Amino acid sequence: MTAPLRLGVVGTGIGHSLSPRLHAKALELSGIPGNYAIFDCADADAARDVFAKLRTGELDGLNVTTPFKALALATADAWLRIAHHKAGVFTLPANTLFMQENRLVAASTDGPGLAAALLGAQVDLVGKRVLLLGAGGAGQAIAAELLALGAAQLRVANRSPEPAAALVARLNTIWPRHALAQPWGDARGLTGVDVVVHATRLGHGQTATAAAVTDLPAALDWLPWAAWAARPPLLADLLYAAGPTPLQALAQARGLPLDGRLAAAAIEEPRIHPEPREPIGILQYFGESMLAHQAARAFQLWTGARVDAARLRAAIVPAATSCT
Ligand SMILES: NC(=O)c1ccc[n+]([C@@H]2O[C@H](COP(=O)([O-])OP(=O)(O)OC[C@H]3O[C@@H](n4cnc5c(N)ncnc54)[C@H](OP(=O)(O)O)[C@@H]3O)[C@@H](O)[C@H]2O)c1
Known part of the structure:
Protein backbone atom coordinates (compact mmCIF):
# COMPACT_ATOMS: atom_id res chain seq x y z
CA MET A 1 0.00 0.00 0.00
CA THR A 109 1.58 28.95 -8.63
CA ASP A 110 0.10 32.37 -7.74
CA GLY A 111 0.55 33.89 -11.21
CA PRO A 112 -0.95 30.95 -13.12
CA GLY A 113 -3.68 30.81 -10.44
CA LEU A 114 -4.53 34.46 -11.04
CA ALA A 115 -4.56 33.93 -14.80
CA ALA A 116 -6.89 30.93 -14.52
CA ALA A 117 -9.23 32.82 -12.17
CA LEU A 118 -9.43 35.78 -14.57
CA LEU A 119 -10.05 33.51 -17.54
CA GLY A 120 -12.64 31.55 -15.53
CA ALA A 121 -14.47 34.82 -14.95
CA GLN A 122 -14.24 35.61 -18.69
CA VAL A 123 -12.11 38.67 -18.05
CA ASP A 124 -10.19 39.69 -21.15
CA LEU A 125 -7.16 41.86 -20.35
CA VAL A 126 -6.05 42.41 -23.93
CA GLY A 127 -5.46 46.14 -24.45
CA LYS A 128 -6.66 46.99 -20.92
CA ARG A 129 -5.14 49.51 -18.52
CA VAL A 130 -4.53 47.79 -15.20
CA LEU A 131 -3.73 49.18 -11.74
CA LEU A 132 -1.96 46.78 -9.39
CA LEU A 133 -2.12 47.79 -5.74
CA GLY A 134 0.73 46.07 -3.90
CA ALA A 135 4.22 44.96 -4.91
CA GLY A 136 4.78 42.49 -2.06
CA GLY A 137 5.12 38.75 -2.61
CA ALA A 138 1.73 38.38 -4.27
CA GLY A 139 2.02 41.55 -6.33
CA GLN A 140 5.41 40.44 -7.68
CA ALA A 141 4.06 36.98 -8.43
CA ILE A 142 1.11 38.20 -10.50
CA ALA A 143 2.40 41.36 -12.20
CA ALA A 144 4.04 39.59 -15.12
CA GLU A 145 0.91 37.48 -15.68
CA LEU A 146 -1.18 40.63 -16.04
CA LEU A 147 1.09 41.79 -18.88
CA ALA A 148 1.35 38.31 -20.36
CA LEU A 149 -2.46 38.25 -20.52
CA GLY A 150 -2.30 41.26 -22.82
CA ALA A 151 -2.68 44.31 -20.58
CA ALA A 152 -1.57 47.38 -22.52
CA GLN A 153 -0.44 49.23 -19.42
CA LEU A 154 0.29 48.21 -15.84
CA ARG A 155 0.52 50.84 -13.13
CA VAL A 156 2.03 49.50 -9.91
CA ALA A 157 1.30 51.35 -6.66
CA ASN A 158 2.96 50.27 -3.43
CA ARG A 159 3.02 52.05 -0.06
CA SER A 160 6.83 52.04 0.00
CA PRO A 161 8.08 53.12 -3.42
CA GLU A 162 11.15 50.86 -3.76
CA PRO A 163 9.39 47.51 -4.38
CA ALA A 164 7.14 49.12 -7.02
CA ALA A 165 10.12 50.75 -8.77
CA ALA A 166 12.07 47.48 -8.75
CA LEU A 167 9.11 45.50 -10.07
CA VAL A 168 8.40 48.04 -12.82
CA ALA A 169 12.04 48.05 -13.91
CA ARG A 170 12.01 44.27 -14.12
CA LEU A 171 8.73 44.13 -16.05
CA ASN A 172 9.93 46.69 -18.55
CA THR A 173 12.89 44.51 -19.46
CA ILE A 174 10.36 42.07 -20.96
CA TRP A 175 7.50 44.43 -21.88
CA PRO A 176 9.25 47.75 -22.66
CA ARG A 177 7.31 50.85 -21.55
CA HIS A 178 4.26 48.81 -20.46
CA ALA A 179 4.77 49.17 -16.69
CA LEU A 180 4.98 52.35 -14.64
CA ALA A 181 5.25 53.10 -10.96
CA GLN A 182 2.19 54.90 -9.59
CA PRO A 183 3.08 56.89 -6.49
CA TRP A 184 1.01 55.66 -3.53
CA GLY A 185 -1.49 58.40 -2.69
CA ASP A 186 -1.40 60.00 -6.17
CA ALA A 187 -4.54 59.33 -8.24
CA ARG A 188 -3.36 61.08 -11.38
CA GLY A 189 -3.95 58.89 -14.44
CA LEU A 190 -6.17 56.42 -12.60
CA THR A 191 -9.65 57.51 -13.62
CA GLY A 192 -9.42 55.63 -16.90
CA VAL A 193 -8.09 52.28 -15.66
CA ASP A 194 -10.12 49.26 -16.75
CA VAL A 195 -9.05 46.78 -14.08
CA VAL A 196 -7.85 47.18 -10.48
CA VAL A 197 -6.12 44.25 -8.80
CA HIS A 198 -5.69 44.52 -5.03
CA ALA A 199 -2.67 42.65 -3.64
CA THR A 200 -1.77 44.47 -0.43
CA ARG A 201 -2.35 43.15 3.07
CA LEU A 202 -4.85 45.92 3.81
CA GLY A 203 -7.94 44.25 5.23
CA HIS A 204 -6.16 40.94 5.78
CA GLY A 205 -7.79 38.96 8.58
CA GLN A 206 -10.61 41.49 8.89
CA THR A 207 -14.24 41.13 8.00
CA ALA A 208 -16.15 43.62 5.88
CA THR A 209 -18.28 44.61 8.84
CA ALA A 210 -15.14 45.53 10.76
CA ALA A 211 -13.89 47.62 7.82
CA ALA A 212 -15.32 50.77 9.35
CA VAL A 213 -12.92 50.47 12.25
CA THR A 214 -9.90 49.38 10.22
CA ASP A 215 -7.37 51.52 8.42
CA LEU A 216 -8.44 50.33 4.98
CA PRO A 217 -10.87 53.12 4.02
CA ALA A 218 -8.40 55.82 5.09
CA ALA A 219 -5.46 54.06 3.44
CA LEU A 220 -7.30 53.82 0.11
CA ASP A 221 -9.20 57.09 0.21
CA TRP A 222 -6.84 58.61 -2.36
CA LEU A 223 -8.18 56.36 -5.13
CA PRO A 224 -10.59 58.12 -7.54
CA TRP A 225 -13.74 56.47 -6.21
CA ALA A 226 -16.17 59.07 -7.61
CA ALA A 227 -14.77 58.69 -11.14
CA TRP A 228 -14.82 54.92 -10.77
CA ALA A 229 -18.46 54.99 -9.63
CA ALA A 230 -19.27 56.83 -12.89
CA ARG A 231 -17.13 54.50 -15.04
CA PRO A 232 -16.48 51.37 -12.99
CA PRO A 233 -13.33 49.35 -13.56
CA LEU A 234 -13.32 45.67 -12.70
CA LEU A 235 -12.08 45.27 -9.13
CA ALA A 236 -10.38 41.97 -8.30
CA ASP A 237 -9.30 41.50 -4.68
CA LEU A 238 -6.77 38.75 -3.93
CA LEU A 239 -8.00 38.70 -0.36
CA TYR A 240 -10.53 36.11 0.63
CA ALA A 241 -12.90 36.53 3.54
CA ALA A 242 -16.12 35.03 4.81
CA GLY A 243 -18.41 37.28 2.78
CA PRO A 244 -17.28 40.49 1.08
CA THR A 245 -13.71 41.58 1.69
CA PRO A 246 -13.17 44.95 3.38
CA LEU A 247 -12.10 46.45 0.04
CA GLN A 248 -15.20 45.11 -1.68
CA ALA A 249 -17.35 46.62 1.07
CA LEU A 250 -15.55 49.95 0.68
CA ALA A 251 -15.92 49.91 -3.11
CA GLN A 252 -19.61 49.14 -2.83
CA ALA A 253 -20.05 51.97 -0.33
CA ARG A 254 -18.29 54.27 -2.84
CA GLY A 255 -20.80 53.30 -5.56
CA LEU A 256 -19.16 50.50 -7.54
CA PRO A 257 -21.59 47.81 -8.73
CA LEU A 258 -21.18 44.10 -7.99
CA ASP A 259 -20.09 41.81 -10.79
CA GLY A 260 -21.41 38.39 -9.92
CA ARG A 261 -19.87 36.38 -12.73
CA LEU A 262 -17.72 34.24 -10.41
CA ALA A 263 -20.50 34.03 -7.83
CA ALA A 264 -22.76 32.45 -10.44
CA ALA A 265 -20.02 29.96 -11.22
CA ALA A 266 -19.23 29.11 -7.61
CA ILE A 267 -19.86 25.41 -8.02
CA GLU A 268 -19.37 24.72 -11.67
CA GLU A 269 -17.25 27.08 -13.70
CA PRO A 270 -18.30 27.20 -17.35
CA ARG A 271 -16.40 24.82 -19.62
CA ILE A 272 -17.13 26.78 -22.76
CA HIS A 273 -16.73 30.45 -22.18
CA PRO A 274 -18.98 32.91 -23.93
CA GLU A 275 -17.38 35.97 -25.45
CA PRO A 276 -15.38 37.85 -22.83
CA ARG A 277 -17.33 40.76 -21.39
CA GLU A 278 -15.99 44.19 -20.66
CA PRO A 279 -14.63 44.37 -17.12
CA ILE A 280 -16.98 46.21 -14.78
CA GLY A 281 -17.54 46.32 -11.03
CA ILE A 282 -16.50 44.31 -7.99
CA LEU A 283 -15.56 40.77 -8.96
CA GLN A 284 -16.96 38.71 -6.10
CA TYR A 285 -15.10 35.60 -4.88
CA PHE A 286 -12.03 36.36 -6.98
CA GLY A 287 -9.64 35.68 -4.07
CA GLU A 288 -11.22 32.29 -3.45
CA SER A 289 -11.11 31.43 -7.14
CA MET A 290 -7.42 32.31 -7.44
CA LEU A 291 -6.68 30.41 -4.24
N1 LIG B 1 -6.09 34.60 -3.35
C1 LIG B 1 -4.87 34.10 -3.37
O1 LIG B 1 -4.63 33.02 -3.92
C2 LIG B 1 -3.74 34.87 -2.74
C3 LIG B 1 -2.41 34.49 -3.03
C4 LIG B 1 -1.37 35.23 -2.46
C5 LIG B 1 -1.66 36.29 -1.60
N2 LIG B 1 -2.96 36.61 -1.34
C6 LIG B 1 -3.27 37.75 -0.44
O2 LIG B 1 -2.62 38.91 -0.95
C7 LIG B 1 -2.28 39.77 0.14
C8 LIG B 1 -0.81 40.19 0.02
O3 LIG B 1 0.00 39.07 0.28
P1 LIG B 1 1.58 39.12 0.07
O4 LIG B 1 2.04 37.72 0.08
O5 LIG B 1 1.94 39.98 -1.08
O6 LIG B 1 2.06 39.86 1.41
P2 LIG B 1 3.45 40.60 1.64
O7 LIG B 1 4.51 40.00 0.79
O8 LIG B 1 3.62 40.65 3.10
O9 LIG B 1 3.24 42.08 1.07
C9 LIG B 1 2.37 42.95 1.74
C10 LIG B 1 1.92 44.07 0.80
O10 LIG B 1 0.91 44.82 1.47
C11 LIG B 1 1.35 46.17 1.59
N3 LIG B 1 0.83 46.73 2.83
C12 LIG B 1 0.88 46.16 4.05
N4 LIG B 1 0.29 46.98 4.96
C13 LIG B 1 -0.12 48.09 4.27
C14 LIG B 1 -0.79 49.30 4.64
N5 LIG B 1 -1.15 49.53 5.91
N6 LIG B 1 -1.04 50.21 3.70
C15 LIG B 1 -0.68 49.98 2.41
N7 LIG B 1 -0.05 48.86 1.99
C16 LIG B 1 0.22 47.93 2.93
C17 LIG B 1 2.85 46.11 1.54
O11 LIG B 1 3.40 47.37 1.20
P3 LIG B 1 4.87 47.77 1.72
O12 LIG B 1 5.83 47.17 0.73
O13 LIG B 1 4.88 49.26 1.70
O14 LIG B 1 5.03 47.20 3.11
C18 LIG B 1 3.04 45.05 0.45
O15 LIG B 1 2.77 45.56 -0.82
C19 LIG B 1 -2.58 39.00 1.42
O16 LIG B 1 -3.81 39.45 1.95
C20 LIG B 1 -2.71 37.57 0.95
O17 LIG B 1 -3.58 36.79 1.75
C21 LIG B 1 -4.01 35.92 -1.89
Whole structure:
Protein backbone atom coordinates (compact mmCIF):
# COMPACT_ATOMS: atom_id res chain seq x y z
CA MET A 1 0.00 0.00 0.00
CA THR A 2 1.24 3.52 -0.83
CA ALA A 3 2.28 5.56 2.21
CA PRO A 4 -0.03 8.53 2.80
CA LEU A 5 1.23 11.76 1.30
CA ARG A 6 2.39 14.30 3.89
CA LEU A 7 1.65 17.84 2.80
CA GLY A 8 1.33 21.16 4.59
CA VAL A 9 1.58 24.92 4.63
CA VAL A 10 4.25 27.07 6.32
CA GLY A 11 3.59 30.65 7.40
CA THR A 12 2.97 32.90 10.36
CA GLY A 13 -0.48 33.41 11.88
CA ILE A 14 -2.08 30.92 9.51
CA GLY A 15 -4.37 29.10 11.92
CA HIS A 16 -7.40 29.99 9.79
CA SER A 17 -5.81 29.09 6.43
CA LEU A 18 -8.23 27.62 3.88
CA SER A 19 -5.45 25.51 2.34
CA PRO A 20 -6.16 22.40 4.49
CA ARG A 21 -9.75 22.36 3.19
CA LEU A 22 -8.64 22.83 -0.41
CA HIS A 23 -6.05 20.08 -0.25
CA ALA A 24 -8.27 17.68 1.70
CA LYS A 25 -10.69 18.05 -1.22
CA ALA A 26 -7.84 17.57 -3.73
CA LEU A 27 -6.76 14.37 -1.96
CA GLU A 28 -10.36 13.14 -1.95
CA LEU A 29 -10.92 13.96 -5.64
CA SER A 30 -7.67 12.33 -6.73
CA GLY A 31 -8.11 9.27 -4.51
CA ILE A 32 -4.60 9.77 -3.12
CA PRO A 33 -4.27 8.99 0.61
CA GLY A 34 -2.64 11.78 2.56
CA ASN A 35 -2.90 14.58 5.04
CA TYR A 36 -2.21 18.30 5.11
CA ALA A 37 -0.83 20.06 8.19
CA ILE A 38 -0.47 23.68 9.25
CA PHE A 39 3.06 24.74 10.32
CA ASP A 40 2.58 28.09 12.03
CA CYS A 41 6.18 29.31 12.42
CA ALA A 42 7.27 32.30 14.49
CA ASP A 43 10.53 32.91 12.64
CA ALA A 44 12.74 31.97 9.71
CA ASP A 45 14.65 29.31 11.67
CA ALA A 46 11.42 27.49 12.45
CA ALA A 47 10.35 27.73 8.80
CA ARG A 48 13.75 26.38 7.64
CA ASP A 49 13.28 23.39 9.97
CA VAL A 50 9.99 22.61 8.24
CA PHE A 51 11.53 23.05 4.76
CA ALA A 52 14.23 20.55 5.84
CA LYS A 53 11.57 17.88 6.35
CA LEU A 54 11.24 17.74 2.57
CA ARG A 55 14.91 16.85 2.21
CA THR A 56 14.67 14.13 4.87
CA GLY A 57 11.51 12.68 3.36
CA GLU A 58 9.35 13.48 6.38
CA LEU A 59 7.19 15.67 4.11
CA ASP A 60 6.26 15.33 0.44
CA GLY A 61 5.12 18.84 -0.43
CA LEU A 62 4.77 22.28 1.11
CA ASN A 63 2.86 25.44 0.43
CA VAL A 64 4.63 28.54 1.68
CA THR A 65 2.92 31.77 2.62
CA THR A 66 3.74 35.12 4.23
CA PRO A 67 6.39 35.89 5.42
CA PHE A 68 8.48 32.97 4.18
CA LYS A 69 8.02 33.01 0.38
CA ALA A 70 11.36 34.75 -0.30
CA LEU A 71 13.07 32.44 2.20
CA ALA A 72 11.63 29.43 0.37
CA LEU A 73 13.15 30.63 -2.89
CA ALA A 74 16.49 31.35 -1.21
CA THR A 75 16.54 27.92 0.46
CA ALA A 76 15.67 25.93 -2.65
CA ASP A 77 18.23 24.35 -4.99
CA ALA A 78 16.24 25.09 -8.13
CA TRP A 79 13.44 27.27 -9.49
CA LEU A 80 10.78 25.60 -11.57
CA ARG A 81 9.32 27.74 -14.31
CA ILE A 82 5.65 26.85 -14.62
CA ALA A 83 4.20 29.86 -16.44
CA HIS A 84 4.04 28.88 -20.12
CA HIS A 85 4.79 32.32 -21.48
CA LYS A 86 7.40 34.97 -20.93
CA ALA A 87 6.02 35.73 -17.46
CA GLY A 88 7.88 32.58 -16.44
CA VAL A 89 11.35 34.02 -16.92
CA PHE A 90 11.38 35.70 -13.50
CA THR A 91 12.22 33.85 -10.32
CA LEU A 92 9.69 34.82 -7.68
CA PRO A 93 8.99 34.47 -3.98
CA ALA A 94 7.90 30.81 -3.89
CA ASN A 95 4.60 29.42 -2.62
CA THR A 96 5.32 25.76 -3.41
CA LEU A 97 8.21 23.48 -2.43
CA PHE A 98 8.90 19.84 -3.20
CA MET A 99 11.77 17.44 -3.94
CA GLN A 100 12.68 16.42 -7.45
CA GLU A 101 15.74 14.34 -8.29
CA ASN A 102 17.26 15.06 -4.86
CA ARG A 103 16.88 18.80 -5.29
CA LEU A 104 14.61 21.09 -3.33
CA VAL A 105 12.52 22.79 -5.99
CA ALA A 106 10.66 26.09 -5.56
CA ALA A 107 7.80 27.32 -7.72
CA SER A 108 5.09 29.95 -7.65
CA THR A 109 1.58 28.95 -8.63
CA ASP A 110 0.10 32.37 -7.74
CA GLY A 111 0.55 33.89 -11.21
CA PRO A 112 -0.95 30.95 -13.12
CA GLY A 113 -3.68 30.81 -10.44
CA LEU A 114 -4.53 34.46 -11.04
CA ALA A 115 -4.56 33.93 -14.80
CA ALA A 116 -6.89 30.93 -14.52
CA ALA A 117 -9.23 32.82 -12.17
CA LEU A 118 -9.43 35.78 -14.57
CA LEU A 119 -10.05 33.51 -17.54
CA GLY A 120 -12.64 31.55 -15.53
CA ALA A 121 -14.47 34.82 -14.95
CA GLN A 122 -14.24 35.61 -18.69
CA VAL A 123 -12.11 38.67 -18.05
CA ASP A 124 -10.19 39.69 -21.15
CA LEU A 125 -7.16 41.86 -20.35
CA VAL A 126 -6.05 42.41 -23.93
CA GLY A 127 -5.46 46.14 -24.45
CA LYS A 128 -6.66 46.99 -20.92
CA ARG A 129 -5.14 49.51 -18.52
CA VAL A 130 -4.53 47.79 -15.20
CA LEU A 131 -3.73 49.18 -11.74
CA LEU A 132 -1.96 46.78 -9.39
CA LEU A 133 -2.12 47.79 -5.74
CA GLY A 134 0.73 46.07 -3.90
CA ALA A 135 4.22 44.96 -4.91
CA GLY A 136 4.78 42.49 -2.06
CA GLY A 137 5.12 38.75 -2.61
CA ALA A 138 1.73 38.38 -4.27
CA GLY A 139 2.02 41.55 -6.33
CA GLN A 140 5.41 40.44 -7.68
CA ALA A 141 4.06 36.98 -8.43
CA ILE A 142 1.11 38.20 -10.50
CA ALA A 143 2.40 41.36 -12.20
CA ALA A 144 4.04 39.59 -15.12
CA GLU A 145 0.91 37.48 -15.68
CA LEU A 146 -1.18 40.63 -16.04
CA LEU A 147 1.09 41.79 -18.88
CA ALA A 148 1.35 38.31 -20.36
CA LEU A 149 -2.46 38.25 -20.52
CA GLY A 150 -2.30 41.26 -22.82
CA ALA A 151 -2.68 44.31 -20.58
CA ALA A 152 -1.57 47.38 -22.52
CA GLN A 153 -0.44 49.23 -19.42
CA LEU A 154 0.29 48.21 -15.84
CA ARG A 155 0.52 50.84 -13.13
CA VAL A 156 2.03 49.50 -9.91
CA ALA A 157 1.30 51.35 -6.66
CA ASN A 158 2.96 50.27 -3.43
CA ARG A 159 3.02 52.05 -0.06
CA SER A 160 6.83 52.04 0.00
CA PRO A 161 8.08 53.12 -3.42
CA GLU A 162 11.15 50.86 -3.76
CA PRO A 163 9.39 47.51 -4.38
CA ALA A 164 7.14 49.12 -7.02
CA ALA A 165 10.12 50.75 -8.77
CA ALA A 166 12.07 47.48 -8.75
CA LEU A 167 9.11 45.50 -10.07
CA VAL A 168 8.40 48.04 -12.82
CA ALA A 169 12.04 48.05 -13.91
CA ARG A 170 12.01 44.27 -14.12
CA LEU A 171 8.73 44.13 -16.05
CA ASN A 172 9.93 46.69 -18.55
CA THR A 173 12.89 44.51 -19.46
CA ILE A 174 10.36 42.07 -20.96
CA TRP A 175 7.50 44.43 -21.88
CA PRO A 176 9.25 47.75 -22.66
CA ARG A 177 7.31 50.85 -21.55
CA HIS A 178 4.26 48.81 -20.46
CA ALA A 179 4.77 49.17 -16.69
CA LEU A 180 4.98 52.35 -14.64
CA ALA A 181 5.25 53.10 -10.96
CA GLN A 182 2.19 54.90 -9.59
CA PRO A 183 3.08 56.89 -6.49
CA TRP A 184 1.01 55.66 -3.53
CA GLY A 185 -1.49 58.40 -2.69
CA ASP A 186 -1.40 60.00 -6.17
CA ALA A 187 -4.54 59.33 -8.24
CA ARG A 188 -3.36 61.08 -11.38
CA GLY A 189 -3.95 58.89 -14.44
CA LEU A 190 -6.17 56.42 -12.60
CA THR A 191 -9.65 57.51 -13.62
CA GLY A 192 -9.42 55.63 -16.90
CA VAL A 193 -8.09 52.28 -15.66
CA ASP A 194 -10.12 49.26 -16.75
CA VAL A 195 -9.05 46.78 -14.08
CA VAL A 196 -7.85 47.18 -10.48
CA VAL A 197 -6.12 44.25 -8.80
CA HIS A 198 -5.69 44.52 -5.03
CA ALA A 199 -2.67 42.65 -3.64
CA THR A 200 -1.77 44.47 -0.43
CA ARG A 201 -2.35 43.15 3.07
CA LEU A 202 -4.85 45.92 3.81
CA GLY A 203 -7.94 44.25 5.23
CA HIS A 204 -6.16 40.94 5.78
CA GLY A 205 -7.79 38.96 8.58
CA GLN A 206 -10.61 41.49 8.89
CA THR A 207 -14.24 41.13 8.00
CA ALA A 208 -16.15 43.62 5.88
CA THR A 209 -18.28 44.61 8.84
CA ALA A 210 -15.14 45.53 10.76
CA ALA A 211 -13.89 47.62 7.82
CA ALA A 212 -15.32 50.77 9.35
CA VAL A 213 -12.92 50.47 12.25
CA THR A 214 -9.90 49.38 10.22
CA ASP A 215 -7.37 51.52 8.42
CA LEU A 216 -8.44 50.33 4.98
CA PRO A 217 -10.87 53.12 4.02
CA ALA A 218 -8.40 55.82 5.09
CA ALA A 219 -5.46 54.06 3.44
CA LEU A 220 -7.30 53.82 0.11
CA ASP A 221 -9.20 57.09 0.21
CA TRP A 222 -6.84 58.61 -2.36
CA LEU A 223 -8.18 56.36 -5.13
CA PRO A 224 -10.59 58.12 -7.54
CA TRP A 225 -13.74 56.47 -6.21
CA ALA A 226 -16.17 59.07 -7.61
CA ALA A 227 -14.77 58.69 -11.14
CA TRP A 228 -14.82 54.92 -10.77
CA ALA A 229 -18.46 54.99 -9.63
CA ALA A 230 -19.27 56.83 -12.89
CA ARG A 231 -17.13 54.50 -15.04
CA PRO A 232 -16.48 51.37 -12.99
CA PRO A 233 -13.33 49.35 -13.56
CA LEU A 234 -13.32 45.67 -12.70
CA LEU A 235 -12.08 45.27 -9.13
CA ALA A 236 -10.38 41.97 -8.30
CA ASP A 237 -9.30 41.50 -4.68
CA LEU A 238 -6.77 38.75 -3.93
CA LEU A 239 -8.00 38.70 -0.36
CA TYR A 240 -10.53 36.11 0.63
CA ALA A 241 -12.90 36.53 3.54
CA ALA A 242 -16.12 35.03 4.81
CA GLY A 243 -18.41 37.28 2.78
CA PRO A 244 -17.28 40.49 1.08
CA THR A 245 -13.71 41.58 1.69
CA PRO A 246 -13.17 44.95 3.38
CA LEU A 247 -12.10 46.45 0.04
CA GLN A 248 -15.20 45.11 -1.68
CA ALA A 249 -17.35 46.62 1.07
CA LEU A 250 -15.55 49.95 0.68
CA ALA A 251 -15.92 49.91 -3.11
CA GLN A 252 -19.61 49.14 -2.83
CA ALA A 253 -20.05 51.97 -0.33
CA ARG A 254 -18.29 54.27 -2.84
CA GLY A 255 -20.80 53.30 -5.56
CA LEU A 256 -19.16 50.50 -7.54
CA PRO A 257 -21.59 47.81 -8.73
CA LEU A 258 -21.18 44.10 -7.99
CA ASP A 259 -20.09 41.81 -10.79
CA GLY A 260 -21.41 38.39 -9.92
CA ARG A 261 -19.87 36.38 -12.73
CA LEU A 262 -17.72 34.24 -10.41
CA ALA A 263 -20.50 34.03 -7.83
CA ALA A 264 -22.76 32.45 -10.44
CA ALA A 265 -20.02 29.96 -11.22
CA ALA A 266 -19.23 29.11 -7.61
CA ILE A 267 -19.86 25.41 -8.02
CA GLU A 268 -19.37 24.72 -11.67
CA GLU A 269 -17.25 27.08 -13.70
CA PRO A 270 -18.30 27.20 -17.35
CA ARG A 271 -16.40 24.82 -19.62
CA ILE A 272 -17.13 26.78 -22.76
CA HIS A 273 -16.73 30.45 -22.18
CA PRO A 274 -18.98 32.91 -23.93
CA GLU A 275 -17.38 35.97 -25.45
CA PRO A 276 -15.38 37.85 -22.83
CA ARG A 277 -17.33 40.76 -21.39
CA GLU A 278 -15.99 44.19 -20.66
CA PRO A 279 -14.63 44.37 -17.12
CA ILE A 280 -16.98 46.21 -14.78
CA GLY A 281 -17.54 46.32 -11.03
CA ILE A 282 -16.50 44.31 -7.99
CA LEU A 283 -15.56 40.77 -8.96
CA GLN A 284 -16.96 38.71 -6.10
CA TYR A 285 -15.10 35.60 -4.88
CA PHE A 286 -12.03 36.36 -6.98
CA GLY A 287 -9.64 35.68 -4.07
CA GLU A 288 -11.22 32.29 -3.45
CA SER A 289 -11.11 31.43 -7.14
CA MET A 290 -7.42 32.31 -7.44
CA LEU A 291 -6.68 30.41 -4.24
CA ALA A 292 -8.35 27.29 -5.62
CA HIS A 293 -6.52 27.54 -8.94
CA GLN A 294 -3.10 28.05 -7.32
CA ALA A 295 -3.85 25.11 -4.98
CA ALA A 296 -4.76 22.85 -7.92
CA ARG A 297 -1.45 23.70 -9.57
CA ALA A 298 0.55 23.07 -6.40
CA PHE A 299 -1.21 19.72 -5.94
CA GLN A 300 -0.32 18.77 -9.50
CA LEU A 301 3.35 19.61 -8.89
CA TRP A 302 3.41 17.36 -5.80
CA THR A 303 1.41 14.44 -7.20
CA GLY A 304 1.11 14.72 -10.95
CA ALA A 305 -2.68 14.55 -10.47
CA ARG A 306 -4.93 17.18 -12.03
CA VAL A 307 -7.89 18.21 -9.91
CA ASP A 308 -10.78 20.44 -10.90
CA ALA A 309 -10.20 23.89 -9.36
CA ALA A 310 -13.94 24.63 -9.51
CA ARG A 311 -14.56 21.66 -7.21
CA LEU A 312 -11.80 22.78 -4.85
CA ARG A 313 -13.37 26.22 -4.79
CA ALA A 314 -16.74 24.73 -3.95
CA ALA A 315 -15.11 23.38 -0.78
CA ILE A 316 -14.47 26.94 0.41
CA VAL A 317 -17.31 28.91 -1.23
CA PRO A 318 -20.51 27.18 -0.14
CA ALA A 319 -23.43 27.22 -2.56
CA ALA A 320 -25.47 29.28 -0.11
CA THR A 321 -22.88 32.04 -0.12
CA SER A 322 -22.80 32.17 -3.90
CA CYS A 323 -26.45 33.19 -3.97
CA THR A 324 -26.02 36.28 -1.85
N1 LIG B 1 -6.09 34.60 -3.35
C1 LIG B 1 -4.87 34.10 -3.37
O1 LIG B 1 -4.63 33.02 -3.92
C2 LIG B 1 -3.74 34.87 -2.74
C3 LIG B 1 -2.41 34.49 -3.03
C4 LIG B 1 -1.37 35.23 -2.46
C5 LIG B 1 -1.66 36.29 -1.60
N2 LIG B 1 -2.96 36.61 -1.34
C6 LIG B 1 -3.27 37.75 -0.44
O2 LIG B 1 -2.62 38.91 -0.95
C7 LIG B 1 -2.28 39.77 0.14
C8 LIG B 1 -0.81 40.19 0.02
O3 LIG B 1 0.00 39.07 0.28
P1 LIG B 1 1.58 39.12 0.07
O4 LIG B 1 2.04 37.72 0.08
O5 LIG B 1 1.94 39.98 -1.08
O6 LIG B 1 2.06 39.86 1.41
P2 LIG B 1 3.45 40.60 1.64
O7 LIG B 1 4.51 40.00 0.79
O8 LIG B 1 3.62 40.65 3.10
O9 LIG B 1 3.24 42.08 1.07
C9 LIG B 1 2.37 42.95 1.74
C10 LIG B 1 1.92 44.07 0.80
O10 LIG B 1 0.91 44.82 1.47
C11 LIG B 1 1.35 46.17 1.59
N3 LIG B 1 0.83 46.73 2.83
C12 LIG B 1 0.88 46.16 4.05
N4 LIG B 1 0.29 46.98 4.96
C13 LIG B 1 -0.12 48.09 4.27
C14 LIG B 1 -0.79 49.30 4.64
N5 LIG B 1 -1.15 49.53 5.91
N6 LIG B 1 -1.04 50.21 3.70
C15 LIG B 1 -0.68 49.98 2.41
N7 LIG B 1 -0.05 48.86 1.99
C16 LIG B 1 0.22 47.93 2.93
C17 LIG B 1 2.85 46.11 1.54
O11 LIG B 1 3.40 47.37 1.20
P3 LIG B 1 4.87 47.77 1.72
O12 LIG B 1 5.83 47.17 0.73
O13 LIG B 1 4.88 49.26 1.70
O14 LIG B 1 5.03 47.20 3.11
C18 LIG B 1 3.04 45.05 0.45
O15 LIG B 1 2.77 45.56 -0.82
C19 LIG B 1 -2.58 39.00 1.42
O16 LIG B 1 -3.81 39.45 1.95
C20 LIG B 1 -2.71 37.57 0.95
O17 LIG B 1 -3.58 36.79 1.75
C21 LIG B 1 -4.01 35.92 -1.89
